[in-house]
Amino acid sequence: MALEITKELLNNVEDMIQNQKDAALSELFADIHHADIAEVLDELSFDDAVYIIRLLDSETTSDVLMEVDEEVRENIFEQLSTKEIAEEIDELDTDDAADVIAELPEERKQEVIQQIEDREHAKEIVELLRYDEDSAGGLMAKELVKVNENWNVLTCVKQMRQQAEYVTRVHSIYVIDDEGKLKGRLSLKDLLMASTRAKISDVYIPNVDFVNVNDKAEEVANIMRKYDLEAIPVIDELGVLVGRITIDDIVDVIKEEAEKDYQLAAGITQDVDSEDSIWDLTKARLPWLFLGLIGGVGAFLIMEGFHESFSENAVLFFFTPLIAAMAGNVGVQSSAIIVQGLANDDVKGSIKNRLIKEMLLAALNGFMLALVLFAFIWGYSGEVQKAFAISVSLIVVIIVAGLIGTFIPLFLHKRGIDPAIATGPFITTSNDIFGILIYFTIAKMIIGF
Amino acid sequence: MALEITKELLNNVEDMIQNQKDAALSELFADIHHADIAEVLDELSFDDAVYIIRLLDSETTSDVLMEVDEEVRENIFEQLSTKEIAEEIDELDTDDAADVIAELPEERKQEVIQQIEDREHAKEIVELLRYDEDSAGGLMAKELVKVNENWNVLTCVKQMRQQAEYVTRVHSIYVIDDEGKLKGRLSLKDLLMASTRAKISDVYIPNVDFVNVNDKAEEVANIMRKYDLEAIPVIDELGVLVGRITIDDIVDVIKEEAEKDYQLAAGITQDVDSEDSIWDLTKARLPWLFLGLIGGVGAFLIMEGFHESFSENAVLFFFTPLIAAMAGNVGVQSSAIIVQGLANDDVKGSIKNRLIKEMLLAALNGFMLALVLFAFIWGYSGEVQKAFAISVSLIVVIIVAGLIGTFIPLFLHKRGIDPAIATGPFITTSNDIFGILIYFTIAKMIIGF
Numbered sequence: 001m002a003l004e005i006t007k008e009l010l011n012n013v014e015d016m017i018q019n020q021k022d023a024a025l026s027e028l029f030a031d032i033h034h035a036d037i038a039e040v041l042d043e044l045s046f047d048d049a050v051y052i053i054r055l056l057d058s059e060t061t062s063d064v065l066m067e068v069d070e071e072v073r074e075n076i077f078e079q080l081s082t083k084e085i086a087e088e089i090d091e092l093d094t095d096d097a098a099d100v101i102a103e104l105p106e107e108r109k110q111e112v113i114q115q116i117e118d119r120e121h122a123k124e125i126v127e128l129l130r131y132d133e134d135s136a137g138g139l140m141a142k143e144l145v146k147v148n149e150n151w152n153v154l155t156c157v158k159q160m161r162q163q164a165e166y167v168t169r170v171h172s173i174y175v176i177d178d179e180g181k182l183k184g185r186l187s188l189k190d191l192l193m194a195s196t197r198a199k200i201s202d203v204y205i206p207n208v209d210f211v212n213v214n215d216k217a218e219e220v221a222n223i224m225r226k227y228d229l230e231a232i233p234v235i236d237e238l239g240v241l242v243g244r245i246t247i248d249d250i251v252d253v254i255k256e257e258a259e260k261d262y263q264l265a266a267g268i269t270q271d272v273d274s275e276d277s278i279w280d281l282t283k284a285r286l287p288w289l290f291l292g293l294i295g296g297v298g299a300f301l302i303m304e305g306f307h308e309s310f311s312e313n314a315v316l317f318f319f320t321p322l323i324a325a326m327a328g329n330v331g332v333q334s335s336a337i338i339v340q341g342l343a344n345d346d347v348k349g350s351i352k353n354r355l356i357k358e359m360l361l362a363a364l365n366g367f368m369l370a371l372v373l374f375a376f377i378w379g380y381s382g383e384v385q386k387a388f389a390i391s392v393s394l395i396v397v398i399i400v401a402g403l404i405g406t407f408i409p410l411f412l413h414k415r416g417i418d419p420a421i422a423t424g425p426f427i428t429t430s431n432d433i434f435g436i437l438i439y440f441t442i443a444k445m446i447i448g449f
Numbered sequence: 450m451a452l453e454i455t456k457e458l459l460n461n462v463e464d465m466i467q468n469q470k471d472a473a474l475s476e477l478f479a480d481i482h483h484a485d486i487a488e489v490l491d492e493l494s495f496d497d498a499v500y501i502i503r504l505l506d507s508e509t510t511s512d513v514l515m516e517v518d519e520e521v522r523e524n525i526f527e528q529l530s531t532k533e534i535a536e537e538i539d540e541l542d543t544d545d546a547a548d549v550i551a552e553l554p555e556e557r558k559q560e561v562i563q564q565i566e567d568r569e570h571a572k573e574i575v576e577l578l579r580y581d582e583d584s585a586g587g588l589m590a591k592e593l594v595k596v597n598e599n600w601n602v603l604t605c606v607k608q609m610r611q612q613a614e615y616v617t618r619v620h621s622i623y624v625i626d627d628e629g630k631l632k633g634r635l636s637l638k639d640l641l642m643a644s645t646r647a648k649i650s651d652v653y654i655p656n657v658d659f660v661n662v663n664d665k666a667e668e669v670a671n672i673m674r675k676y677d678l679e680a681i682p683v684i685d686e687l688g689v690l691v692g693r694i695t696i697d698d699i700v701d702v703i704k705e706e707a708e709k710d711y712q713l714a715a716g717i718t719q720d721v722d723s724e725d726s727i728w729d730l731t732k733a734r735l736p737w738l739f740l741g742l743i744g745g746v747g748a749f750l751i752m753e754g755f756h757e758s759f760s761e762n763a764v765l766f767f768f769t770p771l772i773a774a775m776a777g778n779v780g781v782q783s784s785a786i787i788v789q790g791l792a793n794d795d796v797k798g799s800i801k802n803r804l805i806k807e808m809l810l811a812a813l814n815g816f817m818l819a820l821v822l823f824a825f826i827w828g829y830s831g832e833v834q835k836a837f838a839i840s841v842s843l844i845v846v847i848i849v850a851g852l853i854g855t856f857i858p859l860f861l862h863k864r865g866i867d868p869a870i871a872t873g874p875f876i877t878t879s880n881d882i883f884g885i886l887i888y889f890t891i892a893k894m895i896i897g898f
Contacts, residue, residue, distance in 0.1 A: 224700075275790070337722065
């Protein structure tokens with residue numbers, strides 16, 4: 001069912017391009033879904049990809065261009081003229097068109113926009129470009145079917161047939177008033193079942209979910225997921241219907257958000273995947289590793305600061321990795337739960353209550369772990385005081401790590417910063433430092449060195 | 450638009466329940482979306498929730514029951530009789546009905562199934578229960594609209610009006626042959642535009658995406674996301690159309706998969722969120738923390754094994770947290786990229802090539818970090834040999850950590866085990882141990898103690 005990209009297929013395609021077997025190529029690609037064509041292009045050289053783009057008709061290639069890797073698309077566009085790019089834009093839905101133009105370098109943007117044949121289309125795209133890409137306005141498309149509440153069903157169906165030609169998927173037909181304000185919706189099913197002479201105003205459902213142009217993408221995703229919606233109308237500050245977001249875009253948003261959070265938690269700063277070049281992967285991974293290095297140096301300096309007590313208290317130093325590791329693990333767990341809760345809008349109640357809950361949880365977990373550790377150290381070394389010092393430090397370190405892991409994401413969130421930044425290496429490195437500092441301080445107090 | 454669950458609202462509801470103001474309650478809930486009613490029930494006591502469920506009609510409450518927290522649903526069902534549960538099941542779509550019944554304890558399952566009024570419905574549910582819950586069969590619903598290829602459009606529309614009464618959302622109308630095998634599809638839009646006398650076999654689109662009952666849920670999600678589908682038909686081993694999966698269920702699958710991977714990477718073993726009890730959170734978090742504790746003890750034992758060299762080589766021990774932290778960070782990054790790549794089906798090529806790529810990447814990153822570290826240690830302590838030993842160890846440790854982080858998920862994946870298990874604390878703990886062991890071994894070789 002899905003096309004399998006085999007080495008054989010790719011070699012075939014590359015040969016045909018080499019020998020300019022255009023008819024054969026067109027025939028081959030005619031039956032392949034554009035998402036699969038895009039996968040093929042991802043594997044070809046940029047020149048070969050451009051060859052295919054120029055060969056196939058714009059209706060197909062515009063869809064293909066939306067599906068190829070961002071890097072491949074960038075390179076293809078570099079080789080296409082602004083006229084050729086404009087031709088592709090003409091075929092795209094407004095939301096995709098806006099996304100594509102936003103990716104272009106500044107100088108080319110203007111040129112491309114001016115060469116778009118359908119001026120109405122160009123006007124809509126320019127409107128969409130004004131919105132923040134992470135908002136409902138940045139996600140929406142202008143393509144939708146709307147009918148006036150004063151029409152009857154017959155007129156509605158006629159209008160619909162005209163408008164629907166441009167709309168890929170009609171879910172709901174939106175009902176507006178004379179000022180363009182959203183009043184309600186109709187489903188195709190309702191329309192099929194209604195009498196042709198009925199008035200729209202008697203038939204439509206006034207209860208319609210909607211979002212505002214300025215709502216955040218993640219918020220829109222949560223609403224559509226909660227109410228099982230497949231499309232949602234977008235209104236502006238005046239209540240005027242200005243666009244529509246469909247579930248396929250939201251599915252991508254959900255996937256991309258999840259991947260971004262996952263990568264941040266692993267300390268990867270850019271959107272990379274396993275197929276990227278070593279250079280790109282390095283650029284994404286090195287920054288956080290460097291942060292970890294600095295943290296490690298910080299740990300070294302702290303330990304060195306306590307080094308006079310070394311000879312009699314070597315065992316303390318041998319347990320430093322354990323303390324640091326536990327601080328890191330607890331911090332990561334706490335921050336992950338909070339970040340996920342914030343993303344799902346699950347986090348209610350005051351910050352104070354949450355910190356208290358985390359403190360109790362950490363104290364409980366810390367106590368159980370410290371008990372086990374105490375038993376081990378005492379049994380292994382026979383030194384009760386040291387076992388006690390290390391175990392007590394463990395509890396304190398775990399409580400502090402849990403509080404840091406809970407508090408920092410909440411703090412960032414309240415300031416409007418993505419809390420997912422405070423996961424992964426950021427948390428583990430800072431918790432390592434705090435953990436080791438607290439550890440030695442408490443051990444010093446208990447043992448007295 | 451979305452209902453805001455205020456303390457005021459909850460108190461109101463609780464009061465009305467207390468005073469059995471049924472009419473007022475029914476009126477209040479009449480205008481609220483079932484997903485919002487579910488949120489209210491999540492905040493009420495179980496007794497109050499059961500009161501509301503018994504008060505409202507089954508058509509509403511069945512939808513509400515699908516949206517409440519699993520724990521709340523479990524408790525509500527414990528208080529309902531099997532007859533009452535069967536009444537709810539009668540109102541649910543087959544996929545939701547099967548999910549709900551699967552959650553019940555064994556003894557109750559049979560009783561409930563036998564009390565379902567609509568025997569056809571019961572039969573379909575039993576069929577669905579046979580499938581693995583993580584497969585297409587486990588996700589699909591039996592509710593769909595299908596027409597025979599030999600009919601004409603008029604018959605089709607008549608049939609559709611009958612069948613569509615039971616189908617919440619009609620996307621495509623599936624076309625089958627006399628044996629029930631899937632032949633193609635029609636969209637409502639096509640149907641509206643076609644002449645009533647045309648034959649279905651002339652009008653339908655033979656090119657239809659589908660999945661098999663045994664395909665994995667994640668695979669289905671990838672296909673629907675790739676081809677921007679809103680619903681996909683499911684066929685059995687004979688090619689017979691047996692069910693349909695809609696995008697809203699896939700959106701939930703994508704979200705749940707992402708959350709599961711994220712939590713595994715943070716070392717949380719069960720599906721918990723910030724609102725759960727301290728006890729549930731402890732059960733989910735403690736196991737991995739305990740693993741970290743064991744790892745820390747392992748690190749202690751390794752360092753203790755080298756302790757004779759302590760006095761002259763204290764600085765080595767002070768850098769142990771740095772080495773362990775870097776090993777952990779690199780391992781987490783590597784495993785995250787691989788796990789994400791495997792989930793998105795991006796990982797191609799041989800394992801050998803991938804390990805070589807990771808080795809080069811780790812060597813490159815490790816070298817740059819080691820250079821900085823060397824400069825620091827030399828500048829700070831003046832001891833060239835020790836600086837060299839520690840820096841070289843860092844490079845080796847990073848390479849090994851990267852290889853472990855890349856190899857283990859791939860290995861698990863090939864064995865059919867979820868690679869996401871090998872992220873988070875599992876990787877950091879094992880890399881800590883390996884890292885410290887390699888570190889001291891190399892340092893010993895270079896410095897010669």
